[in-house]
Amino acid sequence: MASVWVGNRGTIQNVGGFNPSRDAEAIRKAIRGMGTDEKTLIDILPGRLNAQRQMIAKEYKAASGKDLKDALKGDLSGHLEHVMVALVTPPAVFDAKQLKKSMKGSGTDEKTLIEILASRNNKQMKEVAQAYYTIYKKSLGDDISSDTSGNFRKALLTLADSRRSESPIVDAHLAKNDAQILYNAGEKRWGTDEDKFIEILCFSSMPQLRHTFTEYQNLSGKNIEDSIRSEMSGHFEDLLLAIVKCANNTPAFFAERLRGALKGAGTDEFTLNRVMVSRSEIDLLDIRAEYKKLYGHSLYSAIKSDTSGDYRTTLLKICGGDD
Known part of the structure; x- marks a missing residue:
């Protein structure tokens, strides 16, 4: 069964010889007894696909009568607990909880x-x-x-409401038209018609938007981001800029999010965990490449110097390698 949460540029790939009951048993032993054997947990959980982790959780529950998530919560603490629990949570549930x-x-x-x-x-x-x-x-x-x-x-x-067009076909005439509408709604008038921006940026397909942004640049001599910055403000501006970034280059958008989480005083572990875990089976390889291109050093080295202990080991395993 193909999952909408799996792409072909993830760092976590399918491993051969997967045996959920053997993994569940090893995890049970690691959690049972005096003190937790974190090494076993780190060997297994970040090394399996989410669909496989769900099978392990099922076997774990059958063997021990306990939810794996609860067992991890009870046994681990801090950032390591958060990232391990994220790993065993189904992606849609994880997103829902993050939104809540x-x-x-x-x-x-x-x-x-x-x-x-x-x-x-x-x-x-x-x-x-x-x-x-x-x-x-x-x-x-x-x-x-x-x-x-x-x-x-x-x-x-x-x-x-998930009503964005997902047609792979780009309509050049529509792109020209939409660029004109955006120009008329923003740069060209006194005051901004925000509804037009919402309509085009939230409903057009991503390839269509890229085409529209090119036409916009040709028409106005400005890139769409600069126009949004000068026309909008606050969270609405941030959201429109995020849509533009995702349309142009989703991995670069996430590289920027990771950089924000790792830079400066204190690490934003919640963002770090969310991006690393939620993109690990989709496009984390591309995010790593963009990170290196944008910031001149690898994501791996940034995580290494910004985190520590078993938490660091887990994140580096999800990261999958140094660039």
Whole structure:
């Protein structure tokens, strides 16, 4: 069964001779007894595909009567616990939980909302919305509505509704037309018609958008990002820029997110874990290449110098190699 969460540029690949009950037994032994044998956990979990981890979790539950996730939570702590639990969580459930976390309590973590909603495709988003409803008995749209406002809310809801075109065919005439509409809605008028931006950026296919942005540059002499920066503000501006970045180069968008998580004082482990785990079977190889190109050093070396202990070992295993 092909999963919408698996691409062909992941760092975690299918290993031959996979035996879920043997893995589950090894994990059970590693968790049981005095102190946890983290090495075994690190050997197994980041070395298997998520679909395989789900099979291991099933075998683990059958053998021990306990949820693997709960066992890991009970036995590990800190950043290592968070990344191990992320690894054994199905991708759509993981995204749903990250979205909930970003909207829970006082203050919204808009960066996480933007990252997930701007980068997931329709099929992924549909699974996330389904998982969200199953876990929280509330629709994702309702929570976004009560937690955000204005054009930012409008654009997020459009993305959450997964109605972006996924046609691989680019319509050159439409691209010219859309570029003109964007130009008329922004640069060319006093005040901005934000609805036109939402309509084009949230509904057009990614290849179509790339074509539109080229036409926009030809027409206005400015790139679309500069126009968005001068026309929009706040979280709405951040969201539109994220969509443009994902349309132009999704791996570069995530490389930038990782750089933000690793740079400066203190590491943003939540973003680091989310990007590493959620892209590990999709395009982490490309993200690594973009990271090196953009920042002049490898993602591997950045993780190595910014984290420590078993947590570092786990992330480096997910990273899969130095560039």
